[in-house]
Amino acid sequence: MEKQTMLTRTCYYHHQLCFAFLFSFLFFTLLLCFHYSSSFNNAPTFLLNNNNQVNPITDFCTGRYVYIHEIPTSFNYYFLHNCNSLTRGTDTPNMCPYMENLGFGPNIHNIQGLFTNTSCTSTSTWYATNQFSLEVIFHNKMKKYECLTNDSSLANAIFVPYYAGLDVSQFLWVSNITIRDSSGKELLQWLVKRDEWKKMWGMDHFLVSGRISWDLRRQFDNESYWGSKFRFLPESMNMSMLAVEASSWKNDYAIPYPTSFHPSSKTEVLQWQSKMRLQERPYLFTFTGAPRPELKGSIRGIVIEQCLGSSACKFINCSYGSGEKCDDPVNVMKVFSNSVFCLQPPGDSYTRRSIFDSMLGGCVPVFFHPGTAYSQYKWFLPNNRTKYSVYIPVKDVKEWNVNVEKVLIGISQDEAVAMREEVIKLIPNIIYANHKSKIDKFEDAFDLAVKGILERIEEVREAMRNGRDPSIGFADEDHYKYTFSDNHS
Incomplete structure (x- = not known):
């Protein structure tokens, strides 16, 4: 009887030991999977092969990581809450209707048969989009960018979500140039204090403007001259800007004006x-x-x-x-x-x-x-x-x-x-797509713009790695950009 009791206890202890071992193994496996997933989303991951050699796992986001600066809301969201004072490009102010639907504007409901016999009649495809909303559209699309990182040290580019065009539109007809320039100066003062700025002195920073670059490039401090001088401020000249129209300076890049077509899938594009x-x-x-x-x-x-x-x-x-x-x-x-x-x-x-x-x-x-x-x-x-x-x-x-x-x-x-x-x-x-799903995704103007600016910033890094001064030529004026060259005549 005593021997049977001891045998039972031994089996019980062995059972406990086996259960503990199984639980530990499952917990360790779960932990390893979680670690791998987290690593893959933030940096290149490495695993061991059968020969105990390190094999790199190709990271889809290598060279594509973007960090979004959390700038004070006075430089972006303020304009969304005070949109009734912003000009929409006509004699009537009020941009509020165009701030709807993440900057796409109001849905177009009365389509008058234009889109008959296609699924493009969807109210999630066509919008009354205002061209000056591009900053809002781009910011919202960037929030869903597939290679975002919360760790700025991993970022290949730093996105500054400053609504520069909406900001300057408040003061374009104001004669006081100090007022016109004040917001931009305040933003730059904020940026240069950040650790991210010191990494490349702003040359990996970029922003977007829904207005033409010239609105932000007033060359003289004279009230009769148009716009602000934001892009001529020394710190701003270290940054790149994407705008619906680029100036003749080399750190401005043109991206398409937004249209009213914002499809959610490749299928809708093919049908159109x-x-x-x-x-x-x-x-x-x-x-x-x-x-x-x-x-x-x-x-x-x-x-x-x-x-x-x-x-x-x-x-x-x-x-x-x-x-x-x-x-x-x-x-x-x-x-x-x-x-x-x-x-x-x-x-x-x-x-x-x-x-x-x-x-x-x-x-x-x-x-x-x-x-x-x-x-x-x-x-x-x-x-x-x-x-x-x-x-x-x-x-x-x-x-x-x-x-x-x-x-x-x-x-x-x-x-x-x-x-x-x-x-x-x-x-x-x-076009700037309204990607609600990643299943039927396609490359749009946003994707090409981000790819372009990442390549531009990588060229700056390459110059730095080779010991060259990256500021040489970075923000120079291209005097031949708008001339009738042999390539265009």
Whole structure:
């Protein structure tokens, strides 16, 4: 009896020991998996192979990590809460409706049959997006970027979510230049005190502007000059900026204006592209815009005159009070999708949002100046401009006597179809997607912009590793950027 009791106790103790060993093994395995998962999300991971040799696991995010600076809310979220005082680019302030849906703006509900027979009628695809909302759109997309890191020491780039364009829009018409410059100076004072700044003295920092770079590059401290001088402040010159239009300084880079198409999946993009391929186009060419009689050397007056004089051209007058509803995405997209060619002369500045709206509609852009696209959107458009566009250089308006209609009629139908196909293929490159799922993801303008700036920053690091001064040429002015070079003429 005593022997049986001892045997039972021994089995019980052995059972306990086995259970403890099994529990420890499972706990250790779980801990190891958790450690591996955490390591993979933050830095390259290493494991041992059968020969006890270290094998590196390729990290998908190597070279792509971005750290978002948690800057004071007075430099970004403040503008969302006080959006009624911000200009939307017309005579009426109030950007509040355009702050909806993470900066995409209000859903477009009245689609008037434009998107018939496609799933693009989804209210999560088309929005009344304002071009000045790009800073908000980019910030919200960056929050979902797949290679974010909370450890700035691992970051390949530091994103500064300063809404520079929204900020300066409050004071563009204020004569006091001290007021215009104050916010930017305060931000830079905050940044230079951070440890992240000292790593590369700001050369790995970048920000985004929904306004053209020139609005932030006032060259003289004179009240009669436009904009702020934020980008000419010494600390800011160490940073890079992505804007809808780049200046002639080398640390400014152009990214597409936001359109109203923000698909959630690649499928929606493919369906829209298919529709644009089959779209009937009764107009040979179109111009959507307003005259600029106050601008000396502007080609717009001649373009409008030629368009009005041609039965093959559709003119949409976007002058205030014209009643054409040029800020209505549906109205604009109907015209572009019904046209073979879309004229894109410079306006108040070199670039136009219309470039991307028209390309979204499958319309082949016609450019008159290299600064409108060719020397701007190099990360997004092909180097070979003849594949997707028509170029009619206007070096001097007074001496220009080209008939646009004759030039376009001279392009064969096969050539026009081939160019349109290239334009349609480029649609993913020029839109900012509304990625709600990673299952059907595609590379959009945001992805290409981040890839471009990461490559730029890596070039700076490479210069530092090789003992060169990275500041040489970093923020220099490119005097030839907007000239009619041999590549563009």
